[in-house]
Amino acid sequence: MNPPKIFIISTGSELTAGRSQDTNSSWIANELFGMGFTVSKFVVLPDDPNSIETELRALAALADEQDPVLMIMTGGLGPTEDDYTLEVVCRINGVSSVESKIARQRIEAFYKLRGRNFQDSMQTAIRQVSVPEGSLILNNVVGIAPGFITTLGEYANANLCCMPGVPGEMTEMFRDEFSPWLSKTYSAKQLYSGFRFIWWMSESQFQKEFISREKTIESGRVIWGVAAKRGYIRVAFQSDEHALVEELLLKLDSVYGSKSTGNVFEELPKLLMEEKIVVGTAESCTGGLIAKTITDTPGSSAYFYGGVVSYDNSVKAGLLGVRQETLDQFGAVSSQTAREMAEGALVALGVDYSISVTGIAGPGGGTAQKKVGLVFFGIGKKDGETEIHEHYFPFPRSSFREYAAHTGIYLLYDRLKRSV
């Protein structure tokens, strides 16, 4: 039996109307990729029972004994009238729905805790504790609605797994309940993979100067992929030959030097913890995004003391001690201001290292000398020299801000790598 053809389906009229973003499919695909499975297609459908039934039948019909089909569907398991998943699957399978005992107990305990006023709404909520008769129940440890796995109707080689659309519930269920079943049921290809971030590199430049010269890639022994992120590209290699992947990664490191890194957002925290270094930020154009990105990581309070968002010049002067004459002579967007912001942050926040950033995010605010996209960074060190970096990111506002925030974090990481 070959590995299954995998289809990921999301349902929700809020998705196809563009009011919400489907983040579940790519999360699932990424997990599957890590487990050695490949996804053939994503499908996003409105909350319409006929569309859902048609789609499930069409995909299941692609299955045969050699090439089984696995459909992973999220959404439509909730308590509201536009949640059709259970109804559709029961209809295709010709079965009734049955309550999950565990889910029933959970919902009762939950509503008991909330008190009498919620007894009424439990009547609505109780709909979500059922699954199609004969299916394998996937417990929901975060929310209420259980998921389930079933062979779809008369399609003997097609399995369907349904999980809730709420990301926090789905991800727990996927890891704890679905993924062990998947490994037991299907055999994935044993694949090795690895990746690097390459900073300030474009996809086409990278393909031309690196990929096009690699024989193991040309011959298909190694599969490669690249994703353009803000400020870097993420290059991934995959092969059933471990050594080939390692070889390419080492080559990247040797060609791109310090611009080839692992996941800086995970490695920086490790480095700061190991070296017991505390850091802080002084941000202008990024408006708090660097601090926000650093504190996305749980436990960041161990190494991040805080930051100043000095959007107005009065705050640069007042809280960071940037001198008025520096602002007057060189302007807020200058290497001199970046330097004084970084040095001011060291003192104001009482930290070992600081990141400062000042630039022109646009769309307004550019001049002939200083165009929209220009940005200066300072990496300050207590009792040490401040390093200044100038960059030019001529992109729309939100991209510019992400480029600048990621670059600031990379520059701190790079400095620490050199000095510890």
Place this chain on the structure above:
Amino acid sequence: MNPPKIFIISTGSELTAGRSQDTNSSWIANELFGMGFTVSKFVVLPDDPNSIETELRALAALADEQDPVLMIMTGGLGPTEDDYTLEVVCRINGVSSVESKIARQRIEAFYKLRGRNFQDSMQTAIRQVSVPEGSLILNNVVGIAPGFITTLGEYANANLCCMPGVPGEMTEMFRDEFSPWLSKTYSAKQLYSGFRFIWWMSESQFQKEFISREKTIESGRVIWGVAAKRGYIRVAFQSDEHALVEELLLKLDSVYGSKSTGNVFEELPKLLMEEKIVVGTAESCTGGLIAKTITDTPGSSAYFYGGVVSYDNSVKAGLLGVRQETLDQFGAVSSQTAREMAEGALVALGVDYSISVTGIAGPGGGTAQKKVGLVFFGIGKKDGETEIHEHYFPFPRSSFREYAAHTGIYLLYDRLKRSV
């Protein structure tokens, strides 16, 4: 002729491997919704010419004279070897590719600017200036690759529009080039729509207490939709009868009072500009996310002076003047600390109003008395009283932070609405 069945297709192996998120489809769907068109399905495919051809043919085959099909595809128009869109469409249509003159001129100008070193990579890049013979060219004013519109092969009632996958290029092309063509070619249903944010409301509670009692919704004269956001739900109504939509919106306002709002993130800036009010932030658990969210808006420097991210208590004390005895006696997560943070921010940042927030984002840091999810807000006013609000958002870290950031912004908006 009925409105077209619309399918949105994104191609990219980085999408189906979960390394990148497809944001184009929902952006397009949202635009189409605003123009009165409904989307039947999204499909996301890997960079595989056979899959792409099979899918395009299957969708086109659904078209007939009464029900035309419109496929809107993004991605695969770039310069790299895994960009297959042009090749596939030429094959289905049985035509060659031809260069767009405008795109050719753009790329030459672009590489001239970049200097000699880039002449080599122009050979790779030039691939992207072609379109299938006989198609309508959509100019790309941001990047290089033009888009195009064509009837697909032998499927007379199926049109295919291909646009670049880079969001900044696609969105410009959609608005300037595609959308006028769309309006001219197909007639949308004339629909009226409106929306409200309802704060701290759950979808199922809302359905039970509001939607289930509305006759115009039950009868289908008004279509409704709801999307759960962090801290609020976004409720939308749509109908060909304008008065019915207005009636429901007014009813929401009367039932939910100040918790029913427009888009606070757009209305707050307007209010601050009109009233010439400047604001600042003092953030602990949100780590800069409130400042980041406020400065997402271009021109925010007119009313946002800055913020302090006081993650460590030393920064709360040092920059915001929170008293050590307050921190010792009541703790960092307390109404007292929130108050002193908000009042300290007024002084430190020199602003008229301030938002402070301190809470436990988790997963660690909770106690029996103060659980993960507890959060206090202060809304400070120069020469006025500080308002304190306590909330409990028992959600995973990143959700908690978004709930808290959105709530902080709402609370400032709500206070201003009451006082100006």
